Amino acid sequence: MAGTMLGDKAAQSHLTANSNGGEKPCVWSSPGGCKIDIGKQIFCNRSLNMRNIVAVGFDMDYTLAQYKPETFESLAYEGTIRKLVYDLGYPQELLKWTFDWKYMVRGLVLDKKRGNILKMDRHKYVKVAYHGFRELSKEEKVDTYGSTLIRDSFDEPDYALIDTLFSLAEAYLFAQLVDFRDNNPGKVPEGADYARMYKDVRAAVDLCHRDGTLKQMVAKDPKRYITEDTSIVPMLKMLRDSGRSTFLVTNSLWDYTNIVMNFLCASRTMDGSNTCNFDWLQYFDVVITGSAKPGFFHEDNRANLFEVEPESAMLLNTDNGTPMPQVGNTSPKLLLKGLNKSCRVFQGGNVAHLHKLLSIESSSQVFYVGDHIYGDILRSKKVLGWRTMLVVPELEREVELLWELRDMRKQLRLLRNERDLIEDQIHHMKWSLRFESYHDDQKQKMNSILHELEAQRDQVRLGHQHSQRECHQKFHKIWGQLMKTGYQNSRFAHQVESSIFLSNMFNIATTFCKRVGIKELVSSAPVYGSITDGSSSALSLMIKRWATKKTAGSTKNGRDSKPKNLGVKKFGGERVMPGNIIVRQRGTRFHPGNYVGIGKDHTLYALKEGCVKFETHKLSKRKWVHVEPKEGYVLHPVYATAVASEELQTAAT
Secondary structure (H helix, E strand, O other): OOOOOOOHHHHOOOEEEOOOOOEEEOOOOOOOOOOOOHHHOEEEOOOOEHHHOOEEEEOOEOOOEOEOHHHHHHHHHHHHHHHHHHOOOOOHHHHHOOOOOOOOOOOEEEEOOOOEEEEEEOOOOEEEEEEOOEEOOHHHHHHHHOOOOOOOOOOOOOEEEEOOHHHHHHHHHHHHHHHHHHHOOOOOOOOOOHHHHHHHHHHHHHHHHHOOHHHHHHHHOHHHHEOOOOOHHHHHHHHHHOOOEEEEEOOOOHHHHHHHHHHHHOOEOOOOOEOOOOHHHHHOOEEEEOOOOOHHHOOOOOOOEEEEEOOOOEEEEEEOOEEOOOOOOOOOHHHHHHHHOOOEEEEEOOHHHHHHHHOOOOHHHEEEEEOOHHHHHHHHHHHHOOEEEEEOOOHHHHHHHHHHOHHHHHHHHHHHHHHHHHHHHHHHHHHHHHHOOOOHHHHHHHHHHHHHHHHHHHHHHHHHHHHHHHHHHHHOOOOOOOOEEOOEEEHHHHHOOOOEEEOOOHHHHHOOEEEOOHHHHHHOOOOOOOOEOOOOOOOOOEOOOOOOOOOOOOOOOOOOOOOEEEEEOOOOOOEEOOOOEEEEEEOOOEEEOOOEEEOOOOOEEEOOOEEEEEEEOOOOOOEEEEEEEOOOOOOOHHHHHHHOOOOOOOOOO
16 A cells, blocks of 8 residues: 555655646655655654653754754854863964864764774774774774773763764864874873863863853854744644643753744744744743753752743742742732743753643653753653654655665675675585595695685675775765664664654654664665554554564463454455454454554554555565545645645645
């Protein structure tokens, strides 16, 4: 069925002529109602049923607010250099340096003591290493990181992890300083080794944030530094219309938060500027600024919770979120105003305060979206059990290139298989020559064949290495594929442990979730399973969990026996109403497709009125059950508003 998986139909480009004779992509029969580019889809490591979610939260920086790296990171870089020169005693010639914002990527590790930048696989083996901007040879890598009795942990304090987009500028500056010190040892401050230089860079970055240098520039011209995203307001409205609470938790303080959120959510005037007010608060139930994540996620964190009065930015005392009379306050209207607000703004506190403010009974009822692997995702996921979504801006280009280079990657696999086959033959022949007896003429003939095989192996190996490097450089000229290091998952891919991940918040408003594991995403051209859309008039992002030994329902149905068909109640072509049982089964002989739900006992039932359709996937051989809706596949009204553009047209029914 079109739209449920990237098969032959999904690979085709569906075009329709417009009134001007040009061609545009049309909305097609998919769960989301339109064809979505692979890089703009949502990917899933673990199933998520939004029916269980009562509160959806967001980080602000690099989540709702996507900063432009060519301007914002350059601003941070320039500010850091000025602090190094004027506050920390570095030479003035640093002011002439320029920043290449495309050079560094997330997932790298800085070796503070040696001045090296490393890319490792999930097992912490160093695969790519640079000293400053000079690539280390294989021998240098082995001597430095592979010749010790005890493997290094590659953790603080000797190493720094580049896990945030904020860190890219300081990593690039560190590499520049390493080269500068090697070439001009007398020009750096006395006693400044590599570790000291990194410490100075971090201190300069902190100075830029503390004195407000960066935020003042962003506040003057948000459009220059932040990407405009018209989908945020429809998305927030959609969530609130579904009956869910929404909240914002950011480390930024109220003054900066208000400026950024105004830019993202406030209405624009005729000249394109936005009016500065507090209207954006209507899209949230609770806003917490100055949260000091990741410490915020620990309930034993005794941070005080203050309520922020938006107009004056005054901090008011609270009793764990409950308003308190302000002793000596001559303006009691502030307290009454706080009680009447639909959205309350706070500073500080911890996750226990947030749960109380939102009346959260179970941590699994919270769905949180962030960009920081440690600060947003790992702590909230592992400590609290929140369901999480990680924003990975690099993902869009990564998966698009994976698809574009599928033929090249297939050829790489063939070359590696050919090389392995030849090496097996060589090893077998060497073993035979060593341990078995042959006549002299037989040995001569076998040695001749062995030399030919070795020459052939060397030729194939050289071709494989050349093709692998070419493929590697398609993703990034230095660091290669973000999610891979050679044939192993990269350290970054190993860390992407959130339930769901996507490249941009806009994807929520334009696509339904695609269930695909990290292993599939990084190692093969993606082939997606089907998705169920339990949408009513509100939001529903549903992905059904398959019945395996780990995921069987509480009744243990299917755990101790092979899948068994207990009865097909509705056959292909039959009409069904919402709630009608289509298949009763033990295990998952049939999988839920479009507009089909699955119960704990793995019973499949209809979510919409329509006709039943059975399908077998050509590659996986899985059997799917779909319901073709009576009204056809249409886009949700809120989605339609969010994705309205010249590129999309309503599909003909």
